[in-house]
Amino acid sequence: xxxxxxxxxxxxxxIAAAFAGIACAVLLVHGWQSPxxxxxxxxxxxTPLAVMTARAAAAPLSGLLRVLGGSVASFRDxxxxxSLADGRRDELGDLVRSHNELGRVLREERQHLFQRELLLDTxxxxxxxxxxxxxxxDRIVYSNLAARALLNGGQRMNGLDFGAIVAESxxxxxxxxxxxxxxxxxxxxxxxxxxxxxxxxxxxxxxxAHRLLQIxxxxxxxxxxxxxxxxxxxxxxxxxxxxSLAPISSLAHSGRQLAGRxxxxxxxxxxxxxxxxxxxxxxxxxxxAEFAKxxxxxxEDVAWDEFLGQLARHYSFRLAAPAxxxxxxxxxxxxxxxxxxLLKNAHESGGPADAVEVNVAPRGNETRIEVRDRGEGMSAxxxxxxxxxxxxxxxxxxxxxxxxxxxxxxxxxxxxxxxxRAGGGLVVTLTLPGA
Numbered sequence: 001x002x003x004x005x006x007x008x009x010x011x012x013x014x015i016a017a018a019f020a021g022i023a024c025a026v027l028l029v030h031g032w033q034s035p036x037x038x039x040x041x042x043x044x045x046x047t048p049l050a051v052m053t054a055r056a057a058a059a060p061l062s063g064l065l066r067v068l069g070g071s072v073a074s075f076r077d078x079x080x081x082x083s084l085a086d087g088r089r090d091e092l093g094d095l096v097r098s099h100n101e102l103g104r105v106l107r108e109e110r111q112h113l114f115q116r117e118l119l120l121d122t123x124x125x126x127x128x129x130x131x132x133x134x135x136x137x138d139r140i141v142y143s144n145l146a147a148r149a150l151l152n153g154g155q156r157m158n159g160l161d162f163g164a165i166v167a168e169s170x171x172x173x174x175x176x177x178x179x180x181x182x183x184x185x186x187x188x189x190x191x192x193x194x195x196x197x198x199x200x201x202x203x204x205x206x207x208x209a210h211r212l213l214q215i216x217x218x219x220x221x222x223x224x225x226x227x228x229x230x231x232x233x234x235x236x237x238x239x240x241x242x243x244s245l246a247p248i249s250s251l252a253h254s255g256r257q258l259a260g261r262x263x264x265x266x267x268x269x270x271x272x273x274x275x276x277x278x279x280x281x282x283x284x285x286x287x288x289a290e291f292a293k294x295x296x297x298x299x300e301d302v303a304w305d306e307f308l309g310q311l312a313r314h315y316s317f318r319l320a321a322p323a324x325x326x327x328x329x330x331x332x333x334x335x336x337x338x339x340x341x342l343l344k345n346a347h348e349s350g351g352p353a354d355a356v357e358v359n360v361a362p363r364g365n366e367t368r369i370e371v372r373d374r375g376e377g378m379s380a381x382x383x384x385x386x387x388x389x390x391x392x393x394x395x396x397x398x399x400x401x402x403x404x405x406x407x408x409x410x411x412x413x414x415x416x417x418x419x420x421r422a423g424g425g426l427v428v429t430l431t432l433p434g435a
Contacts, residue, residue, distance in 0.1 A: 064092055071099065080106040130215035136208060138162045150215065177213070184218070195219045244281040248274050294404070297331035297411050304328055304360055311336065311358075315343035320359035320372070328360075328367055330412055330432055338405040342371040342428050345401065349375025351425055365434040366414075374425040383418055405430075 064084075071082045080103050084096045124131060130147035134140060143157040151157065151165050151173075166177045176185040176198045186195045199214040255270040304323035311317075339358075346356045351374035359370040378386060387406045402418075409416045414432040421427050 061092065064096070068095075068099065071103075075103070075106065078110075080110060128217060130213075132157075132162075132213040132215075133205075134162050134211040134213065136210070140165070141205075141210065147215070180211075193219075241281070244277045248277050251277075294334075294407055294411065297334050297408070299329050299331055299412070301327040301329055302332050307332065307336070308358065308360070311339055311343065314340055315347055315356070316353060317343060317346075317356040317358045317371075318354070320357045320370070321361065323360050324362050324367070326362065328432070329434060331408075334408045334411075335432075338408050338430070339369070339371065341401045341405055345428075346371055346373035346375070346426075349373045349377075349426060351375035355425070363431075367432045367434065369430040369432070370427055371430075372421060372425060372427045374421075374423075377420040377424060377426050378418065383420070386418055387416065 067084060071084065074080075074082045083100045083103055125144045127144060128146055130150050131142070131144045132140060132147050132151075133142040138161060140157045140160050140162050143151075145154075148154050148157060151169060152160075157165065166174050169177065170187045172185045172187045173196075176183055176196075180200055182197075182199050184195060184197050186193050188194070195218045197216045197218050199216075201212045203210050203212050251270050251274050255267055255274075258264075258266050258270065304327065307328070308319065308323055343356065343358075347353055355372075355374035357370070357372040359368075359372070361368050361370075387402050402416075406416050409430050409432070412432055414430060416431075417429045419427055419429070
């Protein structure tokens with residue numbers, strides 16, 4: 001038991017009161033010779049002293065409890081600046097020190113939280129992406145500087161009706177905002193066409209439904225990508241034209257000399273080579289024209305057995321599973337072009353020809369078509385770029401095969417994916433929607 005603990009102090013007070021009572025009783029007994037009368041008089045003397053002593057001992061505790069109650073109320077209201085005087089060496093002193101340490105920790109935590117919130121708000125407010133938070137009543141709860149500049153002339157929008165803001169926006173922007181879907185749109189701002197991407201997500205904040213809108217300006221990025229694409233197109237076309245025109249020019253010069261010497265026997269070889277290079281150049285240009293002028297798909301019901309049998313006449317493959325009995329619904333000519341290109345790539349992948357597989361399987365309201373091989377597969381870099389136009393790892397490739405396949409599949413409302421297979425090889429997956 002600690003000397004200055006509450007328990008020690010209370011024990012000392014009780015012992016002192018007991019000794020005082022005994023002393024009074026002993027003195028009174030010697031004076032009055034009556035034990036009962038001495039005990040009563042001693043009790044009457046000692047009781048008020050004990051009450052006053054107990055009140056004096058309890059006063060600091062009562063005061064401290066009142067102060068702690070007020071301090072807890074301040075903590076509840078977010079005021080952590082209250083500290084209590086630390087002068088006791090008992091349990092109450094320990095409580096005061098714990099209280100002060102708690103206040104210090106809460107102050108530091110609030111300061112750190114405030115700094116983080118300030119940093120986050122600064123980042124969000126100065127983000128080039130317009131951010132809007134809409135509540136269930138279609139009221140704007142939050143908007144950053146980019147959103148105000150785009151939708152309200154730079155003025156604050158918190159608390160305004162979102163529908164009224166949409167009604168005053170340009171037609172394309174208003175249609176995008178009202179669609180509740182992710183989409184690209186273009187509006188004219190200061191006589192310039194600006195392209196934006198709108199993303200909308202449902203979120204819950206404090207248990208209530210909200211809608212978060214992100215509007216990102218893509219004009220600069222699209223322009224940069226467009227320039228890079230045109231540079232690549234020019235490089236590819238220039239390279240291919242030089243590869244064909246330089247030999248044609250040289251052969252034409254040689255043919256003129258042979259004609260001048262009357263060497264008609266060798267002119268046939270010259271003309272055959274010129275024709276071959278011209279035919280190659282024509283095919284190259286036709287490939288670009290097909291990519292640029294791809295028509296919208298004309299979907300029809302197509303029996304899978306007949307369709308796959310037609311493909312097998314061009315490139316051999318084996319079916320991983322029986323073809324679906326229900327017909328597919330797609331543009332027969334376009335999908336045939338896609339699968340022929342994929343089968344050609346599979347046979348040129350370096351794997352055995354008899355390992356090329358095709359699998360057609362319905363998945364709910366979709367149909368999944370897989371073309372598999374056991375070739376060398378693709379590196380991570382090639383996988384990331386293989387579907388981009390004009391990207392090719394072949395010396396004579398145009399980089400349009402897989403890009404055209406992607407264009408056709410996406411025009412059908414589907415998607416295409418490439419992945420390496422376990423054990424080696426590549427699988428190209430086409431996912432097409434149902435009818």
